[in-house]
Amino acid sequence: MALLNFKKRDAVENGPVNPTVEAFLRGYSIEVMPRTAEKVEDFRALLPEGTRVYIAHIEGTPIEDMVKTAKRIAAEGYPVMPHFPARIINDAATLENWISMYQGEAGVDQALLLAGGVAKPHGDFDSSMQMLESGLFDKAGFKRLHVAGHPEGNKDIDPDGSTKNVDNALRWKQKFSESTDAEMALATQFAFDAKPIIAWADSLKEAGIDIPVHIGIAGPAKLQTLIKFAIACGVGPSLKVLQKRAMDVSKLLLPYEPTDVITELANHKAANPDFNITNVHFFPLGGIKTNANWAINNGGASAQPVNS
Numbered sequence: 020m021a022l023l024n025f026k027k028r029d030a031v032e033n034g035p036v037n038p039t040v041e042a043f044l045r046g047y048s049i050e051v052m053p054r055t056a057e058k059v060e061d062f063r064a065l066l067p068e069g070t071r072v073y074i075a076h077i078e079g080t081p082i083e084d085m086v087k088t089a090k091r092i093a094a095e096g097y098p099v100m101p102h103f104p105a106r107i108i109n110d111a112a113t114l115e116n117w118i119s120m121y122q123g124e125a126g127v128d129q130a131l132l133l134a135g136g137v138a139k140p141h142g143d144f145d146s147s148m149q150m151l152e153s154g155l156f157d158k159a160g161f162k163r164l165h166v167a168g169h170p171e172g173n174k175d176i177d178p179d180g181s182t183k184n185v186d187n188a189l190r191w192k193q194k195f196s197e198s199t200d201a202e203m204a205l206a207t208q209f210a211f212d213a214k215p216i217i218a219w220a221d222s223l224k225e226a227g228i229d230i231p232v233h234i235g236i237a238g239p240a241k242l243q244t245l246i247k248f249a250i251a252c253g254v255g256p257s258l259k260v261l262q263k264r265a266m267d268v269s270k271l272l273l274p275y276e277p278t279d280v281i282t283e284l285a286n287h288k289a290a291n292p293d294f295n296i297t298n299v300h301f302f303p304l305g306g307i308k309t310n311a312n313w314a315i316n317n318g319g320a321s322a323q324p325v326n327s
Contacts, residue, residue, distance in 0.1 A: 037317070040282055040318065042285070043281065046069075047300070048070060048073060048301065049238075050072075051075070053085060053087070055303075056088050059308065062092060062095050064324055064325075065324050066311060068096070071129075072098070072100070073101070076104050078104075078107050086120045089101055089125035090125040096325065100163070101131070103130050105147055108150070110143045114150060114153065115155050118161075122159060130156060130164055157201065163201055165206045167205070169207065204230060206235065211237065213283035214283075220296050232298075236302070237277060238303040238304060239313045241274055245304060
């Protein structure tokens with residue numbers, strides 16, 4: 020019944036808001052890079068108050084550019100969560116310096132720790148677990164630490180197609196979450212089909228892993244763009260959703276929007292309040308403004324920007 024009780028959006032040209040989707044999008048986060056952030060004149064015109072903004076650290080990006088971006092976004096009032104990719108960080112001294120720079124110049128107290136998309140480590144670190152083990156984030160008093168989750172597995176970690184190493188890593192992270200003072204969450208790779216996401220999330224609970232899940236969702240983009248990123252990022256079975264769409268001539272030239280996957284996850288969450296997916300994390304592969312506008316049009320009060 021709730022699905023029929025839509026509220027009207029503020030903008031006349033927009034349709035009704037699904038309250039279940041609105042609730043599911045509350046507290047969403049979004050990812051930027053220094054070069055994409057530069058294209059946004061003012062994040063307050065796009066994002067709700069308190070939106071967590073991840074800053075992706077791509078190999079070759081100077082730490083100074085990362086810190087500058089973090090400082091700018093924090094100054095606009097948003098909590099910033101920079102990536103710390105283990106395999107491009109040379110050693111503990113470098114890691115401690117990055118933490119100090121982010122804290123000292125941008126007031127950062129949260130981080131996403133991940134291995135990083137580099138085949139060969141640049142230095143001493145190979146995984147997020149090694150960075151956590153260093154104790155440097157706890158020493159610096161970081162309040163929130165997110166780590167990677169993979170609803171459809173990860174061929175870089177498990178080349179044989181199993182989930183053995185990924186599962187072992189999750190159990191290690193669960194144990195660490197019980198000893199750190201920081202709040203932890205799993206920020207996942209994006210996927211396009213709700214069913215394997217739900218099955219994976221349920222399997223975590225069955226395995227005793229109660230770290231909250233922030234589910235990765237690809238924002239609106241051209242179909243060709245999404246397929247390219249999906250293949251590069253190792254998206255698994257749900258890639259078939261895009262491939263099926265590509266075979267439909269009537270939809271081939273239309274931009275993909277995450278409406279279906281978000282709605283199905285939102286409905287599942289509404290029917291199962293203890294479902295361990297707590298937040299949506301957007302990968303704005305079609306652009307930050309495009310993604311934010313989709314959220315505004317579909318998220319009602321949950322997605323209204325500060326300067327609306």
